[in-house]
Amino acid sequence: MISINLVVLRASEPDRLARFYGSLGMRFHKERHGSGPEHHACDVGGSVFEIYPLQQGAGGTRDTRLGFVVESLSDAVQAAVSADGILLSPPKMTSWGRRAVVQDPEGHKVELTEAA
Template identity: 55%
Template sequence: MQAPTLNLVVLRASDPGSLASFYQTLGFQFQKEKHGSGPEHLASKTGGSVLEIYPKGTESLDTTAVLLGFRVPSISKVLSNLGSAVDIISRPSKSDWGTRCVIRDPEGHKIELLEA
């Protein structure tokens, strides 16, 4: 039996454009999409997965409890590109998996950056 693979992550944001700009700093490229009668949203396809950012509506569940993890070539470069506005929860430190850092995006989602 083949193991499942992650193909979709959906985030909700009060300001989808601003959140997409943050993730573009990590290397994601977004395009506007609309499926059927659903709302217009932003989508980035990478490594066989899709990261979508939908506008937060009154019926939307909060997605900030989700911890996202991304492997990046250089944590220091990501932090430098994000500048002084980045909310660092856990500074870069060595772990069993490589150098690890935890930050928070502008909407409050925690992101683990891993530099192997």
């Protein structure tokens, strides 16, 4: 068996990005490991989701695509757009269920699928 235990995004505005994902229901706290940078961290379904500041010369994560199951797709889309997100694909029924795609303030595409 394999499972994901860590996802890290790098952001030029980590506080803004944490507010965006917070609007979807994630509850972040700030952490620092050793002499590393302070960053936002939260638990998402037993996995750690972190937002680090983008360091000069470091590779970004903008092309990373994420997907989350949400209780209410309509509420999640409204919250995401209200928190500086952009609606890329409006809610519609797909073979994976009712879903929409938004873009977070750093340019990551985020699939939101309504819980069955």
